[in-house]
Amino acid sequence: MARPNTLTPATISAADSTLVYRIEDNLYVNLTDRCTLACQFCPKHNGCTEVKGYELELGQRPDAEKIIGLIGDPKNYNAIVFCGYGEPTLRLKVLLEIAHWIKANGGNTRINTDGLGNLVNKRNILPELGECIDALSISLNAQNEEIYNRHCVPALSGAYDAMLDFVEQAPHYITDVSASAINGLQGVDIDACRQLSEQRGVKFRQRELDVVG
Numbered sequence: 001m002a003r004p005n006t007l008t009p010a011t012i013s014a015a016d017s018t019l020v021y022r023i024e025d026n027l028y029v030n031l032t033d034r035c036t037l038a039c040q041f042c043p044k045h046n047g048c049t050e051v052k053g054y055e056l057e058l059g060q061r062p063d064a065e066k067i068i069g070l071i072g073d074p075k076n077y078n079a080i081v082f083c084g085y086g087e088p089t090l091r092l093k094v095l096l097e098i099a100h101w102i103k104a105n106g107g108n109t110r111i112n113t114d115g116l117g118n119l120v121n122k123r124n125i126l127p128e129l130g131e132c133i134d135a136l137s138i139s140l141n142a143q144n145e146e147i148y149n150r151h152c153v154p155a156l157s158g159a160y161d162a163m164l165d166f167v168e169q170a171p172h173y174i175t176d177v178s179a180s181a182i183n184g185l186q187g188v189d190i191d192a193c194r195q196l197s198e199q200r201g202v203k204f205r206q207r208e209l210d211v212v213g
């Protein structure tokens, strides 16, 4: 695959800002609009295709070369964050290709994930992520399966336990791991979510309802 020889700051057109978009010092990458959850608090499931002023509905899913061309020099950003309008680990091969390129060119990488990458890919993907991902932010979302299923509506059975196992395994491969839950969602006990996270050796981040990012 062709790669740019020199890294120049990329100019990102309005059309391309669906694929990569800047929030503060980070560049966000939107690899897919698919995921196996249907979170009731997700913009996608509330008729909204825009996040922080960026239109995120994908016409087609981008390949690695397209995203790499749009990133330009990854050192221009605090981190390149795989996030977007769906679950990045559903496109694991493309994600890994881009992340390895970012690391080879001096950048930092983070994934914002639902923590179901092992369940969906039917194997432990953390060793592969550990080779090229600096930080993971995992949506824990609830202190038990009942509340999780109510808010996140997983398509796959066993999602909650698989997510918790992912949270527990992640620090063995990646040093900077945090889990999050949203304050203000009915039935969500933030303190219990914090405890579940800390018991598994990861930091906890409290998010607020209707605040994206």
Ligand code: SF4
Pocket (backbone or CB within 6 Å): 034, 035, 036, 037, 038, 039, 041, 042, 043, 044, 084, 085, 086, 087, 114
């Ligand atoms: S996992 Fe993320 S993208 Fe998928 S429905 Fe939930 S909030 Fe939306």
